[in-house]
Amino acid sequence: MRLGMLISGRGSNLQAMIDAAADPAYPAEIAIVISNRADAAGLARAAAAGIPSTVIARDDRSGFAAEAETRLRQHRVELVCLAGFMRLLDTGFVEAWRDRMINIHPSLLPAFPGLHAQRQALEAGVRFTGCTVHFVRPEVDAGPIIAQAVVPVHPDDNEARLAARILAAEHRLYPLAVRLIAEGRTRIVGGKVEIDGWLVEELAALNPREPPPDLLVSTRG
Numbered sequence: 001m002r003l004g005m006l007i008s009g010r011g012s013n014l015q016a017m018i019d020a021a022a023d024p025a026y027p028a029e030i031a032i033v034i035s036n037r038a039d040a041a042g043l044a045r046a047a048a049a050g051i052p053s054t055v056i057a058r059d060d061r062s063g064f065a066a067e068a069e070t071r072l073r074q075h076r077v078e079l080v081c082l083a084g085f086m087r088l089l090d091t092g093f094v095e096a097w098r099d100r101m102i103n104i105h106p107s108l109l110p111a112f113p114g115l116h117a118q119r120q121a122l123e124a125g126v127r128f129t130g131c132t133v134h135f136v137r138p139e140v141d142a143g144p145i146i147a148q149a150v151v152p153v154h155p156d157d158n159e160a161r162l163a164a165r166i167l168a169a170e171h172r173l174y175p176l177a178v179r180l181i182a183e184g185r186t187r188i189v190g191g192k193v194e195i196d197g198w199l200v201e202e203l204a205a206l207n208p209r210e211p212p213p214d215l216l217v218s219t220r221g
Contacts, residue, residue, distance in 0.1 A: 001182035002031040004077035006085040011042020013083035013104060013174050018049045020175035027182035031075040034068055036087055048133045065093035098189060101136040101176045102176050108132060108148055113141035118163045127153055131170045133177035144193045147177040
């Protein structure tokens, strides 16, 4: 499957996809990288990997969409992957790529959409957060969920530490989600993603953890 990666910054999730696609057995390849910023560090990652890239520094959504559409079609892209792409897309562009465009967000959607998701999680006092890969819809951080990874929130976390822990999970989750799509294992039914031939282990998680039995103190007389 030929991928078009849209980035705005450092491109760490782009690098995770570059590394995954380097395996001959991986069912997808990056056909082009598009950035809306000429100073995006991810462009250097694309160049180092020999991947074509282009900058579309258009402020108007429709203008950006038209140029991006041309580039994506020139490179025969089948799936658009947003990876740290920090601008809103034209609604017509999103609908044109409906069910063929995905995004990764640093929270367990639908919780904490939008900017500063890690800060939102800390302010809410949740014990777990994580990241989500989902199909894109015109609404911000909305659309059928493909895969999620859970990350614990530590009592001494600040925004930077939590963001780093979530990012490490993103680097594993994004290549997995793309693999599921490229292998034809995903389908959308009733607004939800169903995955064929994929086992999901049940996991019961407690945070904070219950102490071992020998550390429990009885209150009985």
